[in-house]
Amino acid sequence: MSILFITIxxxxAYLIGSLPTAIWYGKAFFGLDVRDFGSGNAGATNTFRVMGKRAGIIVMLVDILKGWTATNSAFFLAYFNLIDHQDLVLYKLFFGLAAVAGHIFPVYERFKGGKGVASLxxxxxxxxxxxALLCILVFLVVFLIFKYVSLGSMTSALAFPILLCLPRFSPNQPIVVLFAFALFALVVITHQKNIVRLLHGEENKAKIRIRRR
Known part of the structure; x- marks a missing residue:
């Protein structure tokens, strides 16, 4: 029975992560598909570029909330004793990974979504x-120095598993650290084009524009 509820x-979590915030927001308030403009990505960064600061902030916050909500849904299983409370962090990681996968491959939009950084x-x-707060700090430092959102995203994603290796942040289950490194690998995979452009000096530095209706 527990396996059934864990699967559910x-x-x-995947369906929550699949909610295509940037796409639906763009269509509802601007009459456009954000994937047809800018980088073609359905995430907060491209929303900032295409639809402006307000839209970008809203999309980013909702995408963060998606990941947080999906991950915390593991508490329900623990509350009803469907999983061992000692394994809560591990299951939160499972659910969080499902949400990130949903953001990247949203079932509602033919599996073409964003890069999953905000949900992560x-x-x-x-x-x-x-x-997480230290990862945000890492992102801000890298972004302010180099002006590349992609580089900041990948660096902060790498910082998370590294931090988990430290005694202060170390989880009860060592396998959680391995999953964290796997999530970093997922972020790298979704940023392959960015990496190529960075290596060739062709990556665009962040330029936030305000697009009025």
Missing amino acids: GIIF LGMILSIQSEA
Whole structure:
């Protein structure tokens, strides 16, 4: 029975992560598909570029909330004793990963979504809030120095599993650290084009524009 509820929980987390915030917001308030403009990505960064600061902030916050909500849904299984409370962090990681996968491959939009960074942030805020805040700091430092959102995103994604290796942030289950490194690998995979452009000096530096209706 527990396996059934765990499976349902993972599916639920994936469906939450699949909510295509940037796409639906663009269509509802601007009459456009954000994937047809800018980088072609359905995430917060491209929303900032295409639809402006207000839209970008809203999309980013909702995407973070998706990851946080999906990850925290593991609490319901623990509350009803469907999983061992000692394994809560591990299951939160499972559900968070499902949400990030949903953001990247949303079932509602033919599996063409964003890169999952904001949802990943929501996940790590749920799992280890202190480490998450340090990851945000890492992102800001890298971004302010180099002006590349992609580089900041990948660096902060790498910072999370590294922080989990430290005694202060170390989880009870060592396998969680391995999953965290796997999530970093997922972020790298979704940023392959960005990496190529960075290596060739062709990556665009962040330029936030305000687009009026």
